[in-house]
Amino acid sequence: MRRRDGGIPVALLVPASLGTVFLVLPLVGLLVRAPWSDLGTQLTAPGVGQALRLSLVSATLATAVALVLGVPLAWLLARTRIRGRSVLRALVTVPLVLPPVVGGIALFLVLGRQGIIGRWLFDTFGFSLPFTTAAVVVAETFVAMPFLVVSVEGALRAADARYEEAAATLGADRWTTFRRVTLPLVAPGVAAGAVLCWARALGEFGATITFAGQYPGTTETMPLAVYLELAAGHPEAAVALSLVLLLVSLATLLLLRERWLGRSDVPAA
Amino acid sequence: MRTRTLLVLLAVPVLALTGCGGTSGSSGTTGSASSTTSSGPKLAGTLTVFAAASLTDVFTDLGHRLEKEDPGLHVRFTFAGSSALANQLAQGAPADVFASADQAQMDVVTRAGLQGGAPTVFATNVLEIAVPPGNPGHVTGVADFARRPLTLAVCAPQVPCGAAALKVFAAAHVDAQPDTLEQDVKAALTKVQLGEVDAAMVYATDVKAAGTAVQGISFPEARDAVNSYPICTLRSSPDPTAAQAFVALVRSTAGRQALTDAGFGSP
Numbered sequence: 001m002r003r004r005d006g007g008i009p010v011a012l013l014v015p016a017s018l019g020t021v022f023l024v025l026p027l028v029g030l031l032v033r034a035p036w037s038d039l040g041t042q043l044t045a046p047g048v049g050q051a052l053r054l055s056l057v058s059a060t061l062a063t064a065v066a067l068v069l070g071v072p073l074a075w076l077l078a079r080t081r082i083r084g085r086s087v088l089r090a091l092v093t094v095p096l097v098l099p100p101v102v103g104g105i106a107l108f109l110v111l112g113r114q115g116i117i118g119r120w121l122f123d124t125f126g127f128s129l130p131f132t133t134a135a136v137v138v139a140e141t142f143v144a145m146p147f148l149v150v151s152v153e154g155a156l157r158a159a160d161a162r163y164e165e166a167a168a169t170l171g172a173d174r175w176t177t178f179r180r181v182t183l184p185l186v187a188p189g190v191a192a193g194a195v196l197c198w199a200r201a202l203g204e205f206g207a208t209i210t211f212a213g214q215y216p217g218t219t220e221t222m223p224l225a226v227y228l229e230l231a232a233g234h235p236e237a238a239v240a241l242s243l244v245l246l247l248v249s250l251a252t253l254l255l256l257r258e259r260w261l262g263r264s265d266v267p268a269a
Numbered sequence: 270m271r272t273r274t275l276l277v278l279l280a281v282p283v284l285a286l287t288g289c290g291g292t293s294g295s296s297g298t299t300g301s302a303s304s305t306t307s308s309g310p311k312l313a314g315t316l317t318v319f320a321a322a323s324l325t326d327v328f329t330d331l332g333h334r335l336e337k338e339d340p341g342l343h344v345r346f347t348f349a350g351s352s353a354l355a356n357q358l359a360q361g362a363p364a365d366v367f368a369s370a371d372q373a374q375m376d377v378v379t380r381a382g383l384q385g386g387a388p389t390v391f392a393t394n395v396l397e398i399a400v401p402p403g404n405p406g407h408v409t410g411v412a413d414f415a416r417r418p419l420t421l422a423v424c425a426p427q428v429p430c431g432a433a434a435l436k437v438f439a440a441a442h443v444d445a446q447p448d449t450l451e452q453d454v455k456a457a458l459t460k461v462q463l464g465e466v467d468a469a470m471v472y473a474t475d476v477k478a479a480g481t482a483v484q485g486i487s488f489p490e491a492r493d494a495v496n497s498y499p500i501c502t503l504r505s506s507p508d509p510t511a512a513q514a515f516v517a518l519v520r521s522t523a524g525r526q527a528l529t530d531a532g533f534g535s536p
Contacts, residue, residue, distance in 0.1 A: 113420075114464040128420055130465050131448040213422070213449025213460075231353040231452060232427040233377060235360075 027246065034243050035236040042240035050217050051225040052244065058133060058221060059201035062140035063148075066197050070148040071190060075178060077149070078156035079164075089153075096146040103142050104210025111138065111211075135212035136219050140201035148190075148197040155189020156182070192256055199252040203245065312511045313341030317363060319354040320346060321370035321429065321498065322453035323394060326478045327531040328368070328519075335518055342511060350428040350453035358383055358503070365506035366515050368498060370394070370429035370454075375499040385502035385509060391519050392498040393534035396433055397473040398486040399461045406467025410488045411437060413468065414445040422457040422469035423447040429496055430454040434470040436494035458483065472496075474532040497536060 035042060042048070076082065077089050095103055109115050111129045113122040121127045129135050163185060167177040183190070205223040212219040214228065222245055229238040316335075320328050325348045332344035347354065347364070351374035358367060359381040367383075368391075369375040375388050400408050406419045414421055423445065424431030431450065438445045448466070451457040457469040462482045476485030500519055502512040518524050525535070 108463060108465065112463060112465050128465075131420055213451070214425070215447065215449050219449070228425065228452075231350065231356060232425070233352065233356045233359070 030239060030242055030246060034239050038236070039240055039243070042237050043244065045237065047216050047220075047225070048241065048244075051220055051222050051241070054133070054136070054217065054220065055202055055222040058136045058140055059144075059198050059204075061137045062144055062201040063194050063198040065137065065141045066145035066148045066201075067190070067194055070145045070193075070197070071152055071183075074149045074152035074156060074193075075182070078153045079161075079182075092149060093146045095143055096150065100139075100143050100204065100206030100208075101210050104139060104207035107135075107139060107142060107207065107211040111135075130211055131213040131215065131219060133212075133218050136208055136221060139207035139211045140204045143204050143207050144197045144201040147200050148193040151193030151196055152186065152190050155186040155193070158189075159185045195252055195255050199249065202248060311341065312339040312508075312514055314508055314511065315343045315345055316365050316508065316511045316515060317345045317347070318366040318368070318515060319358060319362070319364045320348055320366075320368040321351045321354070322348045322455040323370055323430070323472045323474055324348065324368055324498070325455060327474075327527050327533070331515075331518055331524060331527055334523070335515060339514075344515065348453075348455070350424070352377075352425075352427040352429070353452060363505065364503055365508060365512040366500065366502055368500040368519070370498055371432060371496050372499060373432065374429060375501070378501070378503075383503050383505065385504045385506055385512065388499035388501035389516075389520065390497045390499050390536040391524070392528045393536055394472045394474055394496045394498065394532075395487075395491040395534070396430070396437055396470055396494060397476045397491065398468050398488065399458055399471045399476050399479065399483040400468045400486060401461055401464045401466075402481065402484055404484055404486075405464075408468045408486060410486065411441040411443050411490050414438065414447070414470070415443050417446050419446075419467040420465070421445075421447045422449050422451055422460045422466045424454055424457055424470065425450040425452055428453060430457070430470065430472060433494035433496050437470070437488075437490045440493035441488075441490040472532075477532040495534070498533070 073092060077085060077092075082088075107115075108130065111118040111121075113119060113128045113130070118129060121129070129138065159182070163181050164177050167181045168174075172180065202221075203223055204221070205227065208219070208221060209224055209227075214220050214224050220228070222241060226238050226241045226245070229235075229241060312335075318328065318332070325346075328346060328348075332346060336342055336344055347357075351369040351371060354367065355369065355374040355377035358364060358378055367375070367378055369378075369388075378384060379388070398408060398410070398413075400406065406413070406416075408419070413419060414423070423434050426432060426435055428451075430453075434445070437443075449460070451460070451469075454471050454475055458471050458475045458479060460466040461469045461471075462479060468486075473485065473487065473491075476483055500516055502509060502516055506512045519528075529535070
């Protein structure tokens with residue numbers, strides 16, 4: 001092995017090691033400084049279960065919405081030749097690079113009760129979206145769906161289009177082809193995209209705290225709870241909650257290992 | 270505010286590792302102490318003031334005044350909920366002056382042994398209800414905070430304005446039903462300015478600072494929760510002279526006048 005590689009140049013080894021330390025050390029710190037002795041008390045404190053449940057439910061709902069809307073969108077981007085497709089792709093991936101807090105403000109301006117659509121909703125139905133659990137789901141979907149779209153589009157591009165052509169030759173229309181051939185073909189990609197989307201939704205903070213506010217039980221998700229505990233001067237509780245999120249993240253990574261750790265030819269965005 | 274917190278969190282271990290935690294925060298102040306002693310009242314460098322969000326307007330103004338008097342001095346502010354600031358200080362955030370919106374958060378700093386001198390109360394403040402122009406929720410007093418159909422913002426309980434709100438609700442026997450617990454009073458006020466909530470419990474000074482963007486509704490129970498604002502210099506301040514100059518300005522006649530103009534009460 002070493003002979004074939006000809007050794008690792010020091011100029012690469014040193015920064016690579018530093019990079020590893022930089023990425024891993026904070027996580028080690030979290031484990032070292034965790035209040036292990038009273039972790040049980042911290043995690044059974046009132047509100048923790050509530051925040052965790054809210055996080056899991058809203059992230060799952062956000063992923064469901066993202067699947068319903070995002071997979072067809074990815075198909076549109078990968079399989080059609082509609083005009084302005086590249087512009088469309090750029091537009092729908094903006095939330096991927098947009099600071100989430102900006103997304104939260106943008107959501108206010110559209111879906112807030114003074115917003116472009118929100119005002120109509122409020123005047124007609126008396127429905128106000130911000131500061132509700134639905135607002136959490138909306139904020140998370142906004143931030144996380146692009147991850148799914150990008151992931152599924154990549155899978156679609158990597159998939160062999162000849163199966164779909166064969167289906168078309170045999171008389172299947174595009175909808176049938178999509179359902180019976182395309183979707184099963186890219187199912188692993190869709191699953192990976194969904195997991196990625198779910199993880200991003202679970203960790204969402206900026207858009208959520210901006211658009212959905214913070215109230216225990218309705219909008220206070222785990223990341224918000226971590227931040228609020230820290231602001232309230234309870235670092236031990238913040239660390240304990242962080243551990244839970246770290247655990248969930250590691251589980252997510254395990255789910256994705258086939259895709260990220262097992263293969264090296266993952267289609268990139 | 271979040272970014273600042275993160276920066277502070279990142280900065281703390283780095284500074285601790287490099288062994289410069291005590292002198293960080295104002296690289297330009299090292300030479301200022303000598304210049305201060307040699308040429309009288311001339312101040313230089315960067316002064317960092319951590320102040321309660323409700324002080325945003327009046328302190329920014331006072332900071333400009335100090336900078337005008339001492340052109341070499343740059344006054345830098347971090348405005349946030351007093352509890353967040355107190356905890357950032359306890360975690361090692363570099364600052365020269367701390368002004369809290371209540372005694373409880375000043376006590377956090379005292380307990381951490383961070384004070385440069387005894388804190389002095391320089392202002393008081395009372396709560397007021399802020400509603401969007403036109404008062405769409407027809408809010409008339411504290412009792413409306415129990416009305417579920419309304420969308421209501423209150424500060425989080427650990428933030429001074431939230432602690433005061435709890436006192437008011439208790440005094441008025443109101444079972445408050447807020448929809449969001451904001452991290453500082455300005456965040457609560459913003460939700461009113463955006464028209465996204467029917468009412469928010471803020472300070473009288475915030476209503477005044479917002480001008481025509483919000484309407485204020487004062488209520489008698491506010492007297493049950495008068496907040497005292499203490500200020501102190503911090504022990505780790507690299508430039509105690511400049512820190513004391515700022516505290517002196519806040520407590521001066523000019524500072525008193527600026528606070529009164531903004532709607533703050535006298536201690």
